[in-house]
Amino acid sequence: MGSRLDVFVTGGDPISEVGVATQLRGRPEVSLVDDPQRADVVVVVVDALTDDVAQMVRSLQQRTEAALVLVVSLVDERCLLHALELGAAGLLRRREATPEGLVAAINKAARGEGTLAPDLLGSLMRQVGQIQRGVLAANGVGPAGFSDREVLVLRLLAEGLDTEEIAARLSYSPRTIKNVIHHVMIRMRLRNRAHAVAYAMRSGII
Numbered sequence: 001m002g003s004r005l006d007v008f009v010t011g012g013d014p015i016s017e018v019g020v021a022t023q024l025r026g027r028p029e030v031s032l033v034d035d036p037q038r039a040d041v042v043v044v045v046v047d048a049l050t051d052d053v054a055q056m057v058r059s060l061q062q063r064t065e066a067a068l069v070l071v072v073s074l075v076d077e078r079c080l081l082h083a084l085e086l087g088a089a090g091l092l093r094r095r096e097a098t099p100e101g102l103v104a105a106i107n108k109a110a111r112g113e114g115t116l117a118p119d120l121l122g123s124l125m126r127q128v129g130q131i132q133r134g135v136l137a138a139n140g141v142g143p144a145g146f147s148d149r150e151v152l153v154l155r156l157l158a159e160g161l162d163t164e165e166i167a168a169r170l171s172y173s174p175r176t177i178k179n180v181i182h183h184v185m186i187r188m189r190l191r192n193r194a195h196a197v198a199y200a201m202r203s204g205i206i
Contacts, residue, residue: 004031005110008039008066012046012053016094020045020071023099030106036064041106045071045094049079057086067109071097075120090115146184146205153180154200157193 007030011017020043024030033039042064046053049072061068069090070083083091089109092101096117105115146154149170156166163181167174181193190196200206 004029005040005106006031006033006038007041007043007106008033008036008064009043009045010036010060011044016045016047016071020097020102023097023102024106027099027103029103036060036066039064039066041069041089041109042066043069043071043102043106047073047094049075049082051082054082054086061086067112069102069105069109069115071102080120089113091117091120093117146200146203150180150184151200151205153177154184154197155206157181158197158201158206 007024009017009021009024009032011020021032024043025032036042042060044053044057044060049070057068057070067089068086069092070086070088071092071094072079073094075091075093080091089112090105092105092115108115152170153166156169161169163174163177166172167177170177181196184190184196185192188196188199190199197206
């Protein structure tokens with residue numbers, strides 16, 4: 001990659017594409033190319049990041065390893081999720097895509113960094129958190145990374161019960177309780193049972 005970044009601009013309609021290309025043309029930091037395979041960064045300009053547009057972008061990504069910057073007129077929750085799935089390095093609202101903003105996003109994308117407005121970042125983080133909690137819950141794992149059974153075992157450990165007592169209280173075999181504790185210690189990189197109890201207390205589950 002030379003001193004000027006090669007940028008390929010494509011869009012959902014010719015007007016949007018030409019508008020962004022015009023903003024970038026003449027900027028000393030970038031050079032517009034007509035082949036995505038030659039590009040360091042691909043800029044996709046659309047009104048909305050629909051399922052069809054996302055599929056178009058995926059097809060484009062099969063032809064190039066360039067970083068992706070999205071310029072979208074309508075940014076909603078679906079758009080944020082599509083941008084995440086597509087691995088976009090930058091997401092800009094169309095009204096915020098000034099020449100300076102575009103060049104800054106392109107430079108960051110080429111360096112492997114990201115561009116996202118603070119309010120969009122907050123919304124994205126909330127969505128990712130909801131997805132993560134849903135996946136954990138579906139697998140019987142709580143937000144702190146412990147399953148319901150592991151929480152019960154750790155709580156009884158904190159009360160001073162030994163393996164046999166915990167097994168009797170929960171109607172499990174002693175071997176099962178030992179395995180539960182062992183798996184927790186390995187997964188969380190804990191040294192011993194006392195460390196496991198302390199970790200659970202710091203996590204707020206007991």
